[in-house]
Amino acid sequence: MIPGKFEYFAPSSVKEAIGLLDRYGEDAKILAGGQSLIPAMRFRLAQPEILVDINRIEGLDYIRELDDYLAIGAMTREASLEKSALISQRYPLLADTAKVIADPLVRNMATVGGNLAHADPANDHPATMLAYDATLVAEGPDGDTIIGIDDFFLGLFETSLAKDQILKEIRLPKPGPGSGGAYLKIERKVGDYAVVGVAIQLTVENGTVTAARIGLTNVAGAPMRAKNAEAALIGNAPTGDILEKAGQAAAAECEPWSDLRGSEEYKRDMVRIVTKRAIRKAVERVGA
Amino acid sequence: MGRTVKLTVNGQEVSREVEPRLLLVHFIREDLNLTGTHIGCDTTSCGACTINMDGKAVKSCTIFAVQADGRSIETIEGMAQNGLHPLQEGFWEKHGLQCGYCTPGMIMCANAFLKENPQPTEEEIRWAISGNLCRCTGYVKIVEAIQYAANKIQAQAAQPSETKEVVA
Numbered sequence: 001m002i003p004g005k006f007e008y009f010a011p012s013s014v015k016e017a018i019g020l021l022d023r024y025g026e027d028a029k030i031l032a033g034g035q036s037l038i039p040a041m042r043f044r045l046a047q048p049e050i051l052v053d054i055n056r057i058e059g060l061d062y063i064r065e066l067d068d069y070l071a072i073g074a075m076t077r078e079a080s081l082e083k084s085a086l087i088s089q090r091y092p093l094l095a096d097t098a099k100v101i102a103d104p105l106v107r108n109m110a111t112v113g114g115n116l117a118h119a120d121p122a123n124d125h126p127a128t129m130l131a132y133d134a135t136l137v138a139e140g141p142d143g144d145t146i147i148g149i150d151d152f153f154l155g156l157f158e159t160s161l162a163k164d165q166i167l168k169e170i171r172l173p174k175p176g177p178g179s180g181g182a183y184l185k186i187e188r189k190v191g192d193y194a195v196v197g198v199a200i201q202l203t204v205e206n207g208t209v210t211a212a213r214i215g216l217t218n219v220a221g222a223p224m225r226a227k228n229a230e231a232a233l234i235g236n237a238p239t240g241d242i243l244e245k246a247g248q249a250a251a252a253e254c255e256p257w258s259d260l261r262g263s264e265e266y267k268r269d270m271v272r273i274v275t276k277r278a279i280r281k282a283v284e285r286v287g288a
Numbered sequence: 289m290g291r292t293v294k295l296t297v298n299g300q301e302v303s304r305e306v307e308p309r310l311l312l313v314h315f316i317r318e319d320l321n322l323t324g325t326h327i328g329c330d331t332t333s334c335g336a337c338t339i340n341m342d343g344k345a346v347k348s349c350t351i352f353a354v355q356a357d358g359r360s361i362e363t364i365e366g367m368a369q370n371g372l373h374p375l376q377e378g379f380w381e382k383h384g385l386q387c388g389y390c391t392p393g394m395i396m397c398a399n400a401f402l403k404e405n406p407q408p409t410e411e412e413i414r415w416a417i418s419g420n421l422c423r424c425t426g427y428v429k430i431v432e433a434i435q436y437a438a439n440k441i442q443a444q445a446a447q448p449s450e451t452k453e454v455v456a
């Protein structure tokens with residue numbers, strides 16, 4: 001299928017790109033990895049009149065650990081995350097996630113910024129970034145804005161980014177002592193979107209969970225945190241009973257629907273089970 | 289509203305005027321008449337259209353031709369140089385195909401992969417081709433074909449032949 005007609009721009013700087021977005025407003029769309037946008041254009045679900053291709057802008061593709069946080073450029077491809085030794089050693093939740101996004105061919109193009117900006121609850125990074133308590137940096141005509149991940153996802157395909165803002169960087173807190181994380185996803189086949197996915201990042205001190213954030217994939221109209229499940233964990237030792245409580249809380253607070261990937265009931269039960277398994281894996285990693 | 293794109297295709301410079309909405313796979317098949325790159329689905333799912341762009345295996349149905357401006361792409365037609373490429377030979381020797389529809393995509397995917405990982409395990413090969421669908425073989429023979437090619441490329445590298453150029 002052939003996309004509708006559009007005019008194409010390939011700016012070489014963020015400023016130039018923002019100028020174009022500013023000028024064309026609602027008619028323009030950013031093209032990053034294109035792995036969500038181009039399929040949507042082929043089905044004519046998206047018919048932008050202007051495409052602003054940001055692939056020619058230098059300096060948006062990097063993974064750097066700074067004093068306070070890990071900085072990831074928005075145009076960093078999934079394949080780079082997957083192959084990064086730093087990420088596999090120190091950010092296991094992110095490493096788990098990058099490996100199960102789509103397939104290796106898609107991951108050579110798909111970007112982490114595009115994955116978040118698309119705000120598809122079926123995408124895997126939103127849950128992961130919610131669990132990490134990530135901070136996003138976006139640039140617009142008035143300069144940079146810092147956005148906490150809890151304020152970023154507004155609904156299905158909807159974020160707090162303005163039409164003329166470009167997501168530039170994702171910042172993850174550096175893992176402190178006693179921290180661990182994991183992402184687990186049930187998929188029908190390799191490369192498919194999640195039936196359910198659970199991201200967890202937690203801290204265990206002297207046997208007690210002192211901090212925990214849990215994100216859920218594809219079980220609500222927008223990316224969501226499982227706050228009741230977090231509350232069930234925090235302040236307790238991660239025993240079998242507590243894990244069951246957290247799993248049940250997550251199953252109750254998510255809002256899945258029945259579709260080709262399973263009935264609502266099935267998905268809720270999978271959320272319960274996968275939440276327990278993800279917590280167990282994250283706790284195991286605390287020691288490692 | 290044409291735009292001129294200049295790119296290297298299988299080592300040769302080409303320049304064409306294209307409409308921005310032209311997908312790279314259509315550019316390759318229809319403008320360049322290189323019909324070895326196949327179209328198997330409309331949903332970025334099957335990998336039949338896999339090519340190498342700047343050395344990376346990508347789905348050419350989900351890239352616009354204008355995005356390839358200034359880049360270097362390789363298609364199945366560029367593989368055979370002095371005789372079949374070891375991957376092509378592997379698919380022949382190990383019977384890595386039945387209908388053959390997925391084969392060009394499989395080979396281009398494996399080509400980029402073996403450059404990154406010249407001595408892969410079976411599991412790594414299966415992982416690498418997980419974005420390329422084959423509905424005939426059950427993949428066993430494809431994996432063997434890629435193993436065959438990996439071994440052959442290793443052996444060629446270890447054994448300098450007369451045709452091999454010496455790079456100072």
Ligand SMILES: Cc1cc2nc3c(=O)[nH]c(=O)nc-3n(C[C@H](O)[C@H](O)[C@H](O)COP(=O)(O)OP(=O)(O)OC[C@H]3O[C@@H](n4cnc5c(N)ncnc54)[C@H](O)[C@@H]3O)c2cc1C
Nearest residue numbers: 030032033034035036037102110111114115117123124167
């Ligand atoms: C077969 C297939 C399977 C897939 N499976 C999965 C999966 O299992 N899990 C998963 O998470 N994803 C999956 N994806 C989606 C894939 O990861 C997408 O690439 C991703 O959702 C979007 O990233 P992109 O860089 O391709 O963005 P694009 O498609 O280029 O853009 C997506 C949207 O984000 C906007 N945008 C992009 N970058 C920016 C930016 N820097 N600032 C502001 N706005 C921006 C665009 O304007 C557009 O609206 C799959 C895709 C395919 C084709």
